[in-house]
Amino acid sequence: MKKTIGIDMDGVLADIEMHFINWYEREHGVEVDRSAMLGVLEPDGFPDKTAVGRYVHTPGFFRTIPVMPGAVEAVKKLMENYEVYIVSAAMEFPQCLSEKREWLQEHFPFISWRNMIFCGDKRVVVTDYLIDDHCKNLDFCKGKAIMYTAAHNVNHSHHQRVDNWNDVLAFLAAEEVPA
Amino acid sequence: MKKTIGIDMDGVLADIEMHFINWYEREHGVEVDRSAMLGVLEPDGFPDKTAVGRYVHTPGFFRTIPVMPGAVEAVKKLMENYEVYIVSAAMEFPQCLSEKREWLQEHFPFISWRNMIFCGDKRVVVTDYLIDDHCKNLDFCKGKAIMYTAAHNVNHSHHQRVDNWNDVLAFLAAEEVPA
Numbered sequence: 001m002k003k004t005i006g007i008d009m010d011g012v013l014a015d016i017e018m019h020f021i022n023w024y025e026r027e028h029g030v031e032v033d034r035s036a037m038l039g040v041l042e043p044d045g046f047p048d049k050t051a052v053g054r055y056v057h058t059p060g061f062f063r064t065i066p067v068m069p070g071a072v073e074a075v076k077k078l079m080e081n082y083e084v085y086i087v088s089a090a091m092e093f094p095q096c097l098s099e100k101r102e103w104l105q106e107h108f109p110f111i112s113w114r115n116m117i118f119c120g121d122k123r124v125v126v127t128d129y130l131i132d133d134h135c136k137n138l139d140f141c142k143g144k145a146i147m148y149t150a151a152h153n154v155n156h157s158h159h160q161r162v163d164n165w166n167d168v169l170a171f172l173a174a175e176e177v178p179a
Numbered sequence: 180m181k182k183t184i185g186i187d188m189d190g191v192l193a194d195i196e197m198h199f200i201n202w203y204e205r206e207h208g209v210e211v212d213r214s215a216m217l218g219v220l221e222p223d224g225f226p227d228k229t230a231v232g233r234y235v236h237t238p239g240f241f242r243t244i245p246v247m248p249g250a251v252e253a254v255k256k257l258m259e260n261y262e263v264y265i266v267s268a269a270m271e272f273p274q275c276l277s278e279k280r281e282w283l284q285e286h287f288p289f290i291s292w293r294n295m296i297f298c299g300d301k302r303v304v305v306t307d308y309l310i311d312d313h314c315k316n317l318d319f320c321k322g323k324a325i326m327y328t329a330a331h332n333v334n335h336s337h338h339q340r341v342d343n344w345n346d347v348l349a350f351l352a353a354e355e356v357p358a
Contacts, residue, residue, distance in 0.1 A: 091280070091292035091297075092292050094284075097276040097277050098273060101276055102273070105273075112299065113270035113271050113273075114270070116270045118269075118270075118296070118298070119295065119296040120293035121293040121294065124183055124185070124264055124304055125305075126304075126305040142305075
């Protein structure tokens, strides 16, 4: 039986950081440098600290996030050897449920609805690997945690880190090598 | 730490059987007797076998399902001793995602969004108990399977069966008694 991988959406499949920066620039005319976002929670990375909270409640926000570079090709590749599940915390913002479902249909049409999970807390979703950018998910996962680098998580070092989708493929390829 | 219970929506929290019968009567003027639905898949329980397939794709269908008798009180009671997760297969019919989320908010407002899971295949959702009406879910669950009686499942006997929410509470109370 194939091993299972849980893959987060925001910050992993979807480049939500870039989307925040783009929306902020559109609203405020200011291009925030990613260096200002390092090590702080997302709302605190912007001069107007109410912006992120407003964006995630705005219809259309989640539907229009750009795809993380390399994600489509990497997920296709992983699906050759793993059972891939999309595991996204989508319950907090109810309007995003249909937007995230449509987003997946547009950008990852090769992933079956059977392999999509929208949840709140991820701790009862059990996969052999979990690729996520948040400690609140990775700290409680029962499989092997893989932290996808995001500005907000750069100061956490207690999980295996990957910086991009090439890193994900390389890490998992190395896992396959018999000891 | 509290034990976890996964609870299905359709056929368990939500009386989808009654809803099919009501919608069928409204459309066809025929009240189908539940005895005609015993042991057959839901679409085959009605003279017009296309009806169920149409209803589940109709906006508003999932939003208006009646609550299963006793479910609200029983879930409240269970939450005193268990971590309760709602685990619903909602991905196949994308329009039902927001409808199911609103339905839970209306009828079970005391359940946190953190404890809601909408998925396709339930096999990577792992709870100590799973209350569900479908073998396709119960057969693969890693915890203890509890089959909630529905017309379509009456001929399956390989899972612990409960006929109503009082049965659920009685079964779980018995589980608590030290051997």
